Amino acid sequence: MADDYSHILLTGARGRLGTELVGLMPGIRATDVDDFDVTNQASMEAAIARQRPRCIVHAAAYTDVAGAEKDRLACWRLNVEGTRNVAILCEDRGIQLVHISTDYVFDGTTGDYREDDPLGPVRNYYALTKLVAEAVARVAPEHLVIRTSFRPRQWPYEMAVTDAFTSQDTIDVIAPEIALAIGRFEAIPYQTLHIATERKSVYDLARRSRPDVRPGRRADLPVQLPADTSLSIDRWRALKESW
Numbered sequence: 151m152a153d154d155y156s157h158i159l160l161t162g163a164r165g166r167l168g169t170e171l172v173g174l175m176p177g178i179r180a181t182d183v184d185d186f187d188v189t190n191q192a193s194m195e196a197a198i199a200r201q202r203p204r205c206i207v208h209a210a211a212y213t214d215v216a217g218a219e220k221d222r223l224a225c226w227r228l229n230v231e232g233t234r235n236v237a238i239l240c241e242d243r244g245i246q247l248v249h250i251s252t253d254y255v256f257d258g259t260t261g262d263y264r265e266d267d268p269l270g271p272v273r274n275y276y277a278l279t280k281l282v283a284e285a286v287a288r289v290a291p292e293h294l295v296i297r298t299s300f301r302p303r304q305w306p307y308e309m310a311v312t313d314a315f316t317s318q319d320t321i322d323v324i325a326p327e328i329a330l331a332i333g334r335f336e337a338i339p340y341q342t343l344h345i346a347t348e349r350k351s352v353y354d355l356a357r358r359s360r361p362d363v364r365p366g367r368r369a370d371l372p373v374q375l376p377a378d379t380s381l382s383i384d385r386w387r388a389l390k391e392s393w
């Protein structure tokens with residue numbers, strides 16, 4: 151019999167990651183801002199009363215990194231206050247929480263960050279809100295913070311930098327791994343997990359889906375890109391091997 155995920159409520163289901171998870175997890179209760187607005191208590195209460203989930207996967211977020219610098223309040227409200235609302239709901243109702251976080255919570259200088267490494271200092275306001283969001287997500291007694299990073303299936307730019315390193319991958323590679331972790335929530339004896347792939351340059355990643363991409367340097371970009379945001383995935387690898 152196919153797996154059934156109808157005990158799980160997903161926030162931000164129309165987003166990049168949310169859309170993939172909906173396709174991968176039959177029965178998952180897909181919600182977005184119109185039926186589970188994480189900044190609106192009444193909207194959340196109504197959805198919980200209807201759906202009675204045992205687990206919430208919180209993928210809704212303000213993800214426009216440049217936009218966050220201009221509209222800090224909107225970013226804080228969604229990423230910090232929204233996550234706090236979800237976490238308190240989970241605490242009150244005994245619901246498991248899977249919170250989706252980012253490699254940007256690290257400073258991005260040395261790379262190969264392990265789950266227990268110190269966070270920050272962050273590079274931008276989006277990253278700051280995601281760092282605080284992790285802390286508030288931990289209010290939920292049964293929680294798992296998944297740090298990850300992903301790109302679209304096809305590299306969208308003509309250029310990619312050779313001097314920035316990452317363990318991110320395309321969404322079609324990352325989303326099934328996240329779906330696997332969500333489905334195995336109870337078999338994961340940690341509260342933080344990195345889900346990514348091997349360390350590589352952004353250029354090497356881009357070339358996989360766009361072989362003619364032009365190599366560039368970080369200094370050519372209009373935005374400051376950290377040198378190495380790669381995550382150690384030893385924990386996730388060992389877990390999967392044990393299953």
Ligand SMILES: NC(=O)c1ccc[n+]([C@@H]2O[C@H](COP(=O)([O-])OP(=O)(O)OC[C@H]3O[C@@H](n4cnc5c(N)ncnc54)[C@H](OP(=O)(O)O)[C@@H]3O)[C@@H](O)[C@H]2O)c1
Pocket residue numbers: 161162163164165166167168182183186187188189208209210211212213214228232250251252253280298299300301
């Ligand atoms: N994209 C990346 O490269 C990346 C990297 C690392 C980590 N992450 C994390 O992965 C998660 C998913 O990211 P994503 O790129 O899939 O995000 P996304 O595409 O920006 O989707 C976010 C979703 O949240 C919804 N939303 C907005 N306001 C809401 C509210 N008040 N209540 C409920 N939902 C609301 C959005 O709806 P509307 O579109 O209608 O506003 C959208 O469907 C986030 O936690 C993000 O921080 C992303």
